[in-house]
Amino acid sequence: MEQEANIVTTTIWKPYKAIAYILLWIGIILFIAVNGNTYWIHSESGYRQGLWRECYNGSNRVIPTANVIPAVGETIPTTPPQQKEVSCYKAVKESWLSACQVLSILSLLAMIVGAVLVTISWFTARPIKRRLTTIGGIAVILSGVLLFAVLVTFPILILQADVYQFRKEWEFSWGYGLGWGVLLFQVVVGLLFLFAPATKEIYFSERDI
Template sequence: MYSFMGGGLFCAWVGTILLVVATATDHWMQYRLSGSFAHQGLWRYCLGSKCYLQTESIAYWNATRAFMILSALCATSGVVAGILAFSRQPTSTRLSRPFSAGIMFFTSSLFVLLALAIYTGVTVSFLGRRFGDWRFSWSYILGWVALLLTFFAGIFYMCAYRVHEGRRPSTPR
């Protein structure tokens, strides 16, 4: 049980850090504009070496931002629940800590998947036509890696829950 939780906690820590970095950085997309390179994130866009806040309230940016923030919050609470899962708990609790941590990581994975799907769909269909020479950049890729890590953290914690349930003495009803 503890080896599954240890693997889950490692994936969770790295995934949460990557979620925060991906959300905060300005390299979701790179493109060429008027002969110079530019890049943009969820909060700012940069032309050359000068960066500007994105002041427009465009729905897909707001949705992507909201889902990324929710994902980071769920992953953080999953890390806390995952750390607490290492402590001894009475066997009569209704909801086990590894199960709770696993659910939080699966929820985080769902939120980051929604954020990346929204951003990908709008970028490919709208911004891809607007800018000729463009590509997704490293912040966007970190989001996909964080998705995988939080999903695997959820799997590890669900496996730990199953192992823990197998050891629990059965009580007659």
């Protein structure tokens, strides 16, 4: 009597995309903190700035030291004596800073769109689910590209701004570093959505005795 072999398929759920989904929402919360804080760059002389606001004591430009000699045609700024109390104001309008603000908002929106698409995918059938997850991953990667442009542009062009003149001991602060942390979240989450398997199927045979 011949034995019949039955092919049995077992599907194992992989948690990679679920982990990516949790990291995505954590990244969005951190991104909001990055946009809202004023600690991207700061000086020991009483100045700090984020994307949207700048904080300083007295004036955003300081009085030059006595040994500073202006170049031909250059005007040395003069300001009232600096106060000890630091107050925050809306950042001075600069074209490069406005561009960074726009890119930052677009990056956050792309990240939120990715999160919404992936959330919808949890309640759809497999073909649509996979498609929505892929589009969500692309949106998150695009968000990372935009944020990268902001993080590179900001420190380069802030050094050319008036507020940098005659101030000493400039340092990047925790807000700027947090931005790079969010970028890392975006890269990891985007790659997991695009390439990590959601399930794994194992095939084995059973013989009837």
